[in-house]
Amino acid sequence: MDTGSFIPRDEAARTTIKDLAKRYREELTPKMRGQRQEESRLKAAEEKFGDYNLSAVTPAMVAKWRDELGKKLSPQTVQHYLAVLNRLYKAAARDFGIPLPLGNPVATVRMPTIANARERRLEDGEEKKLMAALDASRGKHLKSVVLLALETAMRRGELLALRWEYVDLKRRVLHLPETKNGTSRDVPLSTKAVAVLEGLPRHITGRVFDTSETAITEGFQRAAKRACIPDFRFHDLRHEATSRLAEKLQMHELGKVTGHKSPRMLMRYYHPRAEDLAKKLG
Numbered sequence: 001m002d003t004g005s006f007i008p009r010d011e012a013a014r015t016t017i018k019d020l021a022k023r024y025r026e027e028l029t030p031k032m033r034g035q036r037q038e039e040s041r042l043k044a045a046e047e048k049f050g051d052y053n054l055s056a057v058t059p060a061m062v063a064k065w066r067d068e069l070g071k072k073l074s075p076q077t078v079q080h081y082l083a084v085l086n087r088l089y090k091a092a093a094r095d096f097g098i099p100l101p102l103g104n105p106v107a108t109v110r111m112p113t114i115a116n117a118r119e120r121r122l123e124d125g126e127e128k129k130l131m132a133a134l135d136a137s138r139g140k141h142l143k144s145v146v147l148l149a150l151e152t153a154m155r156r157g158e159l160l161a162l163r164w165e166y167v168d169l170k171r172r173v174l175h176l177p178e179t180k181n182g183t184s185r186d187v188p189l190s191t192k193a194v195a196v197l198e199g200l201p202r203h204i205t206g207r208v209f210d211t212s213e214t215a216i217t218e219g220f221q222r223a224a225k226r227a228c229i230p231d232f233r234f235h236d237l238r239h240e241a242t243s244r245l246a247e248k249l250q251m252h253e254l255g256k257v258t259g260h261k262s263p264r265m266l267m268r269y270y271h272p273r274a275e276d277l278a279k280k281l282g
Contacts, residue, residue: 011098017057017088018050020098024091041084049085054092055102062109075112082106119271120236121243126229133227139219141209144196146220146237151193153241153258153269155180156216156234162208169194176259185259242269247276 021042032038048065049057062085069078086106092098122130134143145159154162158176166175172189179185189197203210220234238258246254251263260266 012054012092012100012102014053015092015098016051016053018046020054020088020092020096021046021050023096024088028091028095037080038084041081042088044081045085045088054089054098054100057105059105059108062105066109066112070112078112082109082111118236118239120232121240121271121273122229122232126227126232129227130223130229130232133223136226137219137223139215139223140211141200142211142216142219142223144200145209145211145216146234147196148193149234149237150241150244151190151196152187153238153245154187155238156213160207160209160211160213160216163206164202164208165206167197167208169197179259181259181261183259185256187257239269239271242266243271246270246272 025039025042029035029038029042049061052061062082066078066082069081073081086104089100089104089106093100093104130146131143134146137143145156148154148159149156152174154176158179161178162174162176166177168174169189172194174187174189175184176187177184197208200208209216217234224232242254242258245257249257251266254270255261255263255266258266258269260269
């Protein structure tokens with residue numbers, strides 16, 4: 001104790017994962033943008049380790065949980081679940097001042113390898129079939145959301161968070177005050193994008209699209225299925241839009257539109273067709 005090397009064990013032994021999660025939920029989660037996703041993963045960690053105290057959870061237990069999750073979830077999703085448990089332990093030490101004599105059990109666990117890069121784009125005739133299926137959809141604003149996604153490369157969350165006060169149709173620009181990477185950006189609008197926005201009704205809420213992520217995601221999946229377009233997800237619209245915009249913009253301009261911070265990340269979404277590149281070669 002005199003040399004400062006003594007680490008008290010009693011508080012970590014008294015505090016369960018359930019206790020820690022309760023405090024984390026009350027004090028830290030409200031400050032996060034992705035509260036809904038964080039809450040879902042937090043519950044999973046509680047269900048697995050809730051009755052254990054902080055000192056009782058070992059790296060071997062975390063690795064076993066990782067393997068169990070991996071049997072039914074993608075590597076990326078498994079990483080998200082482990083990351084929540086990791087944040088709980090970090091919050092205990094950094095935010096709540098709880099000494100961890102045995103350290104953070106997640107820190108030494110190997111994360112699953114992620115190889116989820118996608119290159120799925122709309123092939124010949126698929127866009128026409130998709131639009132026909134969207135016309136027949138009962139989903140509120142579904143087709144408008146899809147059209148704007150194709151014209152702007154905006155993320156689903158960005159589209160649904162959009163408010164009319166940030167839309168300037170005269171300047172053909174919309175402003176995103178807060179995005180996934182924590183910064184704001186301005187998105188230029190094509191003539192088609194302006195037409196889509198001009199055709200939308202105004203809601204008392206001030207939101208451009210008065211609907212939910214679940215409604216858009218499920219509605220899009222049903223439309224893609226009716227159109228017989230296999231393995232095409234809503235997020236693939238961002239890949240498609242980025243690749244189309246790359247034909248008109250320089251790469252540094254494209255990054256400003258899509259919000260990608262680095263050329264490496266931008267290239268994950270830019271998928272030119274080989275035949276289109278061949279045409280440019282002459």
